[in-house]
Amino acid sequence: MKILSADYLLPISSEPIENGAIAIDETKIVAVGTTGKLAEKFPGAAPENFGEAVIMPGFVNCHSHLEITAMRGFLDDVEGDFYSWLMKLTLTRGEKLTEKDVEIAALAGALEGVRAGVTSFGDIGRFGKAGFEALKTNGLRGVLFQETEFSPKNEDAENDFAKLKDKFLDLRETETELVKVGLSPHAPYTVSRKLFERITDYAIEKNVKITIHVSESNQEKDFMESGAGFFAGVYENLNLEWNAPHTSSV
CATH class of the missing domain: 2.30.40.10 (Urease, subunit C, domain 1)
Incomplete structure (x- = not known):
C-alpha cells in the first residue's frame, strides 16, 4: 500500500x-x-x-480522433468552412497517410493526453485498431468506437454492416479490463437508414456502446431539414437517393 x-x-x-x-x-x-x-x-x-x-481525478476526453493527431495545424486554414475541412481531412486520410502513419499518430495523441492529465478516452476511428492499440499501450482507460465508412445506400446495408461487424469483433477479441470497443455510425448524412437500424438493433442486443456525430454544421442542418445544400449536391453527383426527414439530426 x-x-x-x-x-x-x-x-x-x-x-x-x-x-x-x-x-x-x-x-x-x-x-x-x-x-x-x-x-x-x-x-x-x-x-x-x-x-x-x-x-485530482484524471480528465476524460469523451470525443477524440487519435488517428488523425498528425493533422494538427494542417486543417487550420479551412476550419471556418465545414465542407472544405471535411474534404481535406477525408482525402488526406484516405490517400496520403499510410497505415503506419495512422498508428504513430494515434500513439502520439494518446501519449500527449497522458501528459496533459487525460486518463480516459472515447476515441472514434475509421482505422479502429490504431486508436485501440494506442490506448492499451499507454495504459489508458476508454472505449474505441469503430466507425463506419461512407455507407449511404440502403441496398448495401447488410454488406456494410457485415464489414463493420467483422472489424468490431476482431477488436473485441483483445479487449482489456480498461479498454473496450463500441460502434460509431459516423453521421446522419453518411449512413443509410437501414444500416442505422442494423447497428442499433445489434447494439441493443449485444449491449454495445454507440457514439455518433450530429448537428456539426449548417450544411448538415439544411440537408436534414430540407434536403438541400452541399450534401444534396454530393448525393446528386453520386447518383444517390436521399429522402430528407424534415427534422434536425437531434
Missing part, C-alpha cells in the same frame, strides 16, 4: 482538502483524506509527497 499526498486534493464530489492524500492498495483507491489522518490509519503505507501540487 502507498499514500500519495500534495498541498491540495480535489475529490470533485466534495470540497478541496488542504494537505490532502489518497491511500492506494494495489490498483484501488481505498481512502481519501488529510495526509495526517491517512498516515495514522495506514502506518505501514509507503508515502510519496508531491509538494506544491494538486491531486
